[in-house]
Amino acid sequence: MFLRQQVQERQVVVDHNLCFFCGACVAICPPDSIFLDNTHLSIDDKTCTRCERCVRMCPVHALSMEP
């Protein structure tokens, strides 16, 4: 239970200097927690399961999982 709480406290962080809005992370996210328009990418922490698929998918490493 304690471990689960620790996992949930981590969150995906976007480096807006690196993201070029390719949409790859949006397509790979199982619960559709990533939202993208032409100028901004955001992540819904309430539905994100912390699976890290988006972190591994991003071609320019713009996403990271941080405490």
Ligand code: SF4
């Ligand atoms: S960690 Fe998983 S659930 Fe969360 S935004 Fe990335 S792909 Fe979606």
Ligand code: SF4
């Ligand atoms: S995969 Fe990376 S570069 Fe592409 S939209 Fe997502 S965060 Fe941006």
